[in-house]
Amino acid sequence: MALTREQLAQRVARELQDGYYVNLGIGIPTLVANYVPKGIEVMLQSENGLLGMGPFPTEDEIDADMINAGKQTVTAAKGASIFSSAESFAMIRGGHVDLTVLGAFEVDVAGNIASWMIPGKLIKGMGGAMDLVAGADNIIVTMTHASKHGESKLLTKCSLPLTGAGCIKKVVTDLAYIEIADNKFWLKERAPGVSVDDIIRLTEGELVVPDVVPEMTF
Amino acid sequence: MALTREQLAQRVARELQDGYYVNLGIGIPTLVANYVPKGIEVMLQSENGLLGMGPFPTEDEIDADMINAGKQTVTAAKGASIFSSAESFAMIRGGHVDLTVLGAFEVDVAGNIASWMIPGKLIKGMGGAMDLVAGADNIIVTMTHASKHGESKLLTKCSLPLTGAGCIKKVVTDLAYIEIADNKFWLKERAPGVSVDDIIRLTEGELVVPDVVPEMTF
Amino acid sequence: MAGFNKIVGSYSEAMAGLEDGMTIIAGGFGLCGIPENLISEIKRKGCRDLTIVSNNCGVDGFGLGILLEDKQIKKMVSSYVGENKLFEQQLLAGELEVELTPQGTLAEKMRAGGAGIPAFYTATGYGTPIGEGKEVREFNGRNYILEEAITGDFAIVKAWKADCYGNLVFRHTAQNFNPMAATAGKITVVEVEEIVELGALDPAHIHTPGIYVDRLILGSFEKRIEQRTVRSA
């Protein structure tokens, strides 16, 4: 069975470490905050200028001046700091954020990522994604392994315009956990009940498959 | 009579305008603050991170954490702001300071200034002087017109290593007020009792002398 | 004698001198911390062919979105413009130009503009369409692209509190792009929720020193919320 959105978030959350400063993109990455493993603490960075993002506000707490990068009303956690966009991206670009999680349209064996633009469709903009992928050493991409039409999103070479070049080392898809190194995809884990053959079939780029591919457990 | 240090400061102070943000260098420039003309307000910027420098503290007010760029204990005036060195020089480099007053060893007809280094003597460093002369549109140099040995400091070409290139437009010396334009010095005023001939004799660079050179009054 | 008092009495005075074809740098992120009333004044004045530098372009009917209604904007420099139907229409009709700029690069370009840094290198956008036509240079084994500073004829800024000298404090995440915008305008105009006594702001907690501010006006604000997300109490 392909992972649900919640399971994807859960699997990504296992990569969190105690003391990590983390930037979570919009969509599935946002859900990761709900699955921080017990016994560890992480701080969420929101690129509009908030380090230490708290939960959504209650009705009474709602404040138009307190939002996250998804423009959602949020709260500041205890120990939070708030700063300008220049300071926020100094933090990101300077490599101070320990982990960035974001979605993508495509990823390739060279660690390239395409996530912001589909030629022919209306362009909305890259927001902070290009800064995030250029700034973080440690990035996890979450996405479905293939499109609705069964076309692989793990490619030899991205077909869409890039968001960043050579920056992705880890991908969690609904079918597998894959690492990228030496111009290859390395299959590390598979979703429960998903066969290695299915993963091979839906991975267009070169995939290295070990003898044993552990199944994820939830 | 050549101007005294106090008169130099007084003459420079006449260039102040209401609402000017001003950076005063160490030495004679510092004295300018004592002669702000009546009816106008200026704010003093100190490049270590203080906009709105107040007077020296009383014995009771002394605070090691409140100093100016000359490392002197100072106070903050009402309406002051305090910030980092990066912010302070963003302000300076970005041209937000209206007037900078500083001393010099030499100035030449091209508006070059040499003020920080005498080859063969121990080099102490340029501090913020290079940033100040590169950042301000409006700079006044104060210095003696000639060295103790009678050698002109207003030259065709600076002989000492430069602090900044082509940035000086106004010089107040103990003998004269001079503007720099079109690769010439333009004599505008003379110190009380100082003859135009004396000024010509002690100005090595090309000097344009008008028919009438008004005498400064104090 | 005005001294350092930056307060002006009307929005018309606040935006005096704005002309067709000028470049305006605006603070704000989404609808958070936007200079609502200064934008309305630009609409009222009716200036056209404007280049607006702002992370977003508001929404239909609010924020910078209202400047689209009379086609006052020629070009937007933004990182994300996806919240706005009218924007989409004018873009597709070729009536509006957009220069997409990564969010962090946009913030840094404004800061650089205010700080006298004409250009800087960044890894952001290298190897992407954003890097095309830009100089690439290697430092310590990594490739970077050259990005140039942005300055504007006007900067429009929304702050929380100010004193009459124009010293500014921002509230929560309404800070965002406002401090950089404030440094990068030839004329910087600020609207605030409260003007406090001179001396009431702690000098070390001023986000934007008054040296960057040319005009200051007291406003009242709708503060529309874009994504109202709540949890149960």
Add this chain to the structure above:
Amino acid sequence: MAGFNKIVGSYSEAMAGLEDGMTIIAGGFGLCGIPENLISEIKRKGCRDLTIVSNNCGVDGFGLGILLEDKQIKKMVSSYVGENKLFEQQLLAGELEVELTPQGTLAEKMRAGGAGIPAFYTATGYGTPIGEGKEVREFNGRNYILEEAITGDFAIVKAWKADCYGNLVFRHTAQNFNPMAATAGKITVVEVEEIVELGALDPAHIHTPGIYVDRLILGSFEKRIEQRTVRSA
């Protein structure tokens, strides 16, 4: 589980890992806002061949000046080093190298180092000995030189108040180079006068967010005054 608690129990722990030949970026301006005790710990450890990036080099017997006593410093990167006899002697004897850097360029190099900007252009130093050997480029009719970022193996910082997460507030002009230094160290060590409860610092008034801070220690400080200037009451 340490989480985000950055507090360490001793100065020896604070400077653990410092080795011969490393580069240290230090906050402070003159003797104001210098990490006095972290400097003393470096002296105690006795590491040698250090490169120190700091606006000044203290005075004889205090601040960074004490690291000259046992010739621990190989190279200083500073804008002004004129307050120190021992410095002068070692420089003239060829025992010490100095890389003079304009003060604003130095501050910006540290900021750039922390902000992932490998290099930037500035007009400061163009046409002077500081510009020699550096790339010159024209932007909008003016000449600028290329300056590269600085980072350090360690950054040593003095702040006023901190919470256990390492969020920092600086006092008065003791801020100076400290915030930039804090961003530019692989390991950033901060000593403070007071550690407050988590949540006691206003998030919008934190000068340095804790993300930049690796180790935090409570110290007591002499705060020597370099130029004691007073007026009559």
